[in-house]
Amino acid sequence: MSEKTALLLLQMGGPDSIDAVKPFLLNLFTDRDIMKIGPAFLQPFIARRIVKKRAPKVEGYYREIGGKSPIRELTEAQGRGLQELLGPGYRSFVAMRYSRPSTLEALSAIKKEGISKVVALSLYPHYSRATTGSSVNELQRILKESKVKFSVTYIDRYYDHPLYIEALAEKVQQGLTAFPDPKKVQIVFSAHALPQSFIDEGDPYLAHIQETVRLVMERIGDQAPHQLCFQSKVGKVKWLEPSTGDMMKSLAAQGCKDILMVPLSFVSDHIETLHEIDIQYAEEARELGIERFVRSESLNNSPRFLACLADLVQKAEK
Ligand SMILES: C=CC1=C(C)c2cc3[nH]c(cc4nc(cc5[nH]c(cc1n2)c(C)c5CCC(=O)O)C(CCC(=O)O)=C4C)c(C)c3C=C
Ligand SMILES: [Fe+2]
């Protein structure tokens, strides 16, 4: 057995080609942790119908951002960066919830290297049972079936970690430099939405998001007005509000000309930054008469963000 520690990065994943869009969506819509549709035995059939209807639109979006999601490469690069920071005692692996490498593939790779100590590190800073909860459930199902026994430590939230806040604040400050008068800019934090029912049932996601926003604004010295809204709603049930689209309309109606969009919830680029914000909301902003619409960079391989992850791992191992 190796003395090394495996860093298992838990992420949602994304299609790595246009042909991979349907299987990705099917995995997502059959997962009852992210969305319960009808009784359990019917969900795979309903999911198939949803995917058939949704896939052409979503394939079009992926075509517009280069034919695939960059999330795998970006996550693997984060893993390499983290491994470099932590030193030779660590090896990073990626477990994608709905695409490859799957959690099973990641654990097989860890097993192959003879590693038994695992730190499972969620790449969702804000805990939700739809995201981290689902990845952890998948991991635990596989661990239960595994003949090899692993010792696993979990890092499932860090929405208020000082280095995470600094990393985000750095991106906001950088974004503000694109405007002639940063004080006039509306900083629009756009978090991933979640069905309201999750929050009503006690999911801490919204409270975590609100705390991140408060801490980032405190860190940058409350130098511009800011808003919190929610993007990427799917389906008909009630989701967290206000939506990012409605927020832009309301700001434009108040005469706002400068918006800095700050994506929250994600730690790397994918369809919801590269398409939803950079293409769809940017076009809406132009139509609404917003003169300057800028998105702050995603964290991706931000040295401060990687330092945050390294600190979390070191503390978890103590
Ligand atoms: C079906 C319900 C969904 C919930 C709830 C949800 C929550 C949620 N998602 C992310 C992060 C990501 N979502 C991504 C894609 C994606 N998500 C959903 C659905 C829900 N998400 C769908 C259907 C899709 C596919 C695209 C689409 O059909 O619109 C991705 C990855 C995409 C990529 O390009 O790599 C991420 C990452 C968070 C953080 C979150 C709740 C907090
Ligand atoms: Fe989404």
Ligand SMILES: [Fe+2]
């Ligand atoms: Fe999502």
